[in-house]
Amino acid sequence: MPDQTPTSPNVLTYLDARIPVRFHEHLGVVHGDGASAERGAEYLSEGLRLGQWCCCVAPAAMHAGILARLGDLGVDVRQHLNDHTLQLPPAAQGPGELMEWANRFFAHAETARAPAVRWWEEGVWARAEDHSAPEFFAAHSRLNYLVKHYPSAAVCQYDSADLDIPHLFSAIAVHRHLMVEGTLVRDNPFYIPPEKFLAMTPEDRERDLQKIFREVGFDWKKLCASLAGYGQIQRPAPP
Numbered sequence: 669m670p671d672q673t674p675t676s677p678n679v680l681t682y683l684d685a686r687i688p689v690r691f692h693e694h695l696g697v698v699h700g701d702g703a704s705a706e707r708g709a710e711y712l713s714e715g716l717r718l719g720q721w722c723c724c725v726a727p728a729a730m731h732a733g734i735l736a737r738l739g740d741l742g743v744d745v746r747q748h749l750n751d752h753t754l755q756l757p758p759a760a761q762g763p764g765e766l767m768e769w770a771n772r773f774f775a776h777a778e779t780a781r782a783p784a785v786r787w788w789e790e791g792v793w794a795r796a797e798d799h800s801a802p803e804f805f806a807a808h809s810r811l812n813y814l815v816k817h818y819p820s821a822a823v824c825q826y827d828s829a830d831l832d833i834p835h836l837f838s839a840i841a842v843h844r845h846l847m848v849e850g851t852l853v854r855d856n857p858f859y860i861p862p863e864k865f866l867a868m869t870p871e872d873r874e875r876d877l878q879k880i881f882r883e884v885g886f887d888w889k890k891l892c893a894s895l896a897g898y899g900q901i902q903r904p905a906p907p
Contacts, residue, residue, distance in 0.1 A: 696843030709737035726790040763807035791826035802870040853899035
């Protein structure tokens with residue numbers, strides 16, 4: 669991903685040097701290899717080199733490791749923290765407080781005339797015992813509105829080994845675009861738009877997600893394979 673020039677003005681960056689992330693997109697990355705920690709550091713370090721504002725949402729226990737990886741990539745971490753171009757939300761925030769913080773972050777970036785905003789999130793935050801899963805994913809649904817109103821992109825990464833199956837289904841439902849086991853799904857067929865998702869009760873959401881799960885025989889791997897196949901069909905034919 670680093671130092672690769674986008675081939676289109678609509679492309680903010682590339683994940684893994686090949687998956688385009690466009691402006692105004694909210695992308696969910698679902699993987700099962702447990703070996704993709706470097707992806708977030710590369711995404712953020714590239715943005716900081718370009719003068720963009722970057723946010724990293726992760727459990728407090730991960731902060732030191734993330735900052736160390738950024739330093740290894742040549743980022744002057746102290747400088748970017750001091751000038752607020754790199755920010756990590758305070759620990760122990762609930763979903764509601766996180767969205768209030770996110771609104772302020774985007775507003776401050778706009779005031780500072782940042783050329784773009786990058787949001788990176790480690791989805792293990794969803795498993796914290798003091799956070800309600802329905803509220804967590806409702807906050808993610810609202811994040812769709814934020815990225816639409818500023819030159820930005822949000823990437824949220826989930827390790828399928830870290831979350832319960834219902835939470836993984838919720839993660840799929842709130843991201844219009846997905847990267848599943850390395851395959852881009854540009855328009856996720858299971859996406860629920862925020863205006864619909866937020867109007868639903870937690871019980872209604874659970875019912876809809878259970879219906880999706882039932883359709884693939886309650887098999888998470890089958891769902892991933894189905895999404896990956898759909899993503900491959902979406903790819904344009906090679907010239």
